[in-house]
Amino acid sequence: MAPSKLFIGRKIRELRDANKSTQAAFAEKLGISTSYLNQIENNQRAVSAAVLLSVAERFRIDISTFSTSDGDRLISALRETLADPLFGVLSPGLQELKLVAQSAPTFAHALLACHQAYRRNSEQLASIDDQMVRTDSFAQPTPYEEVRDFFHFVDNYIDELDIAAEGQATVLKVGKQTGVEVLAEHLEKQHGVRFASESTETGLLRRYDAKARVLYLSPYLNGPSRAFQLAFQIGSLEQRVEIDKIIARASFRTPEAEEICRIGLCNYFAGALVLPYAQFLTVAKELRHDIELLAARFGTSLEQVAHRLSTLQRLGHKGVPVFFARIDRAGNITKRHSAAKLQFARYGAACPLWNAYEAFETPGRIVRQLAQMPDGARYLSIATETSKRSGGFSAPQRRYAIALGCDVAHAEQFVYADDLKLAKSAAFQPIGISCRICERANCEQRAVPPLNQRLRSDPDSRAALPYVLC
Structure with missing residues (x-):
């Protein structure tokens, strides 16, 4: 199978802008014509291996920076959204979706947000029957959905927290000593926080009393879960400033989303601390x-x-x-x-x-x-x-x-x-x-028909499915 062509115009343009260079000057550094660079930046031509290597060498850029994995996630989300019957026959091909994901990712995310709002309104209308009162909140993504999409589109990798956790793991020799003992000792020495058993009546796995400087853990937690909760508390205490910056950059709509993300980022730090990169x-x-x-x-x-x-x-x-x-x-x-x-x-x-x-x-x-x-x-x-x-x-x-x-x-x-x-x-x-x-027409395990295909039913015959995809 021939390798797929690499269209990275937006990333090349961002690199040129970061270097405050004109197209002519940038093209000269790469040893290509200005017109060729213009075509690359507008995704009219794929970037060649020679040009890619020249970019990496002259600007000291890791080639993996130009990975298309981010685009793959966005393309997948766009394909699912545009399969909705709402869009009728307006079904862009894969090349068109790639062009949008690579050249106008902000527009693509805006389309996804609009479709989410449309679905939410439709579901709400279907559930309230005769109720006529509606609020704008139904058109907004839930805080959980907003945070889920945040992690999804950053590739579930938070560089600042991962590197900080790895540095802390090196100091504490995590992986070479018993995790629970090392983490508990660090909490007590560096933060004056000791941990104790939570009352079984509360049903809580973890509870931090900031005033008393006590971290209560369920006595029924196993070793891995106990170590993870200790690491979570370390992240909450030591990475607050960095986490605040990450949340601010994300521009969440509500304080609820910010708090959900804060927990998610502390969880991320904890996972990176007990399993250093x-x-x-x-x-x-x-x-x-x-x-x-x-x-x-x-x-x-x-x-x-x-x-x-x-x-x-x-x-x-x-x-x-x-x-x-x-x-x-x-x-x-x-x-x-x-x-x-x-x-x-x-x-x-x-x-x-x-x-x-x-x-x-x-x-x-x-x-x-x-x-x-x-x-x-x-x-x-x-x-x-x-x-x-x-x-x-x-x-x-x-x-x-x-x-x-x-x-x-x-x-x-x-x-x-x-x-x-x-x-x-x-x-x-x-x-x-x-x-x-799913496009498969002959799947006997199909639960519901695909959104973008017509059905044909025959009352005089029956296969595993009661309809045929047209």
Whole structure:
């Protein structure tokens, strides 16, 4: 398969502007004509390998800076949005979507926000029946959705917090000593904060009393969860200024979104502290991404390891592009991120053929799947069921499936690909993103018809589905 052409006009233009250079002067430095540079900046021509190397050499830019992963996420979101019947026959092709995502990303985000508002208003109208009173709040994204999209479009990597956490981990020798003891000692010595057991009657996992300088943790938390909560508190105390700056740049609409994001950023710092970047990346490669061995090596949970693998996106020092999701038994994706080209649906459940659901049927085991998307992209996907109990026998148990994987091109770097027939097309199971936007016409597991296709029903015949896609 021929390599895809690289259209990075906006990034080249931003680099030229940052260097306060005219097109003529910039083109001269690169050894190309001004007209060629103009065509590159307007995405009328792809950038050649020679020009890309010249840019990297003359301006000391890491080539991975020009990755198209950000555009892939935006294109996926645009394709799902434009599949809505609202847009009728106005269905832009892939090249048009790429042009918008690469040249006018702000406009693309504005379109996504408008569609979110439209969906929210439609759902509200359907639910209030005869109620005539409406407020503008229904047109706005919820604080949770706003924060979810913030992390999604920054590639789930926060450089400032990741580097700070790694520096702190080096000082504390996290990964070489018992995490709980090291983190608890640091909290007490540096901040005068001691931790104690929370009352079982409150049902809280963590509670910080700022006045008394006491961090209360549930006595039923296991070691990995206890270490994570201690790391969270360290981040909350030591990274407040940096977190405030990140939140200010995000320009959230409401104070609720800011507070949700603050918790998310403290969680991010905690994950980066208990699993420091360079050390974790090195061991992940050595162990071929065996999540059970990684969890045992660092004293963390499988979910913490899987989530961390999806955040290894540091410029110039990236890990394998991994997708990660956590799914509950109802099919809701409660956590999701993809550093790979695979993107999760923004609305509705995931594909029922995905092996994430099979994990609930085989608790304690890791299930593997070679999957192929409608566009021909192929992935290695692994999934396992995890459970969380906050007390004894009578306490409620939360069950999730965690799934992660990578493009098949990287599959050999994972122990889970051993003995799988990666070269055989028949070994790959056809799946999709979600039924509402899936193009497959002959899928017997289809839950709902796709949004952008007409249906034909015949009362005199019946197959697995009661309709045929036209």
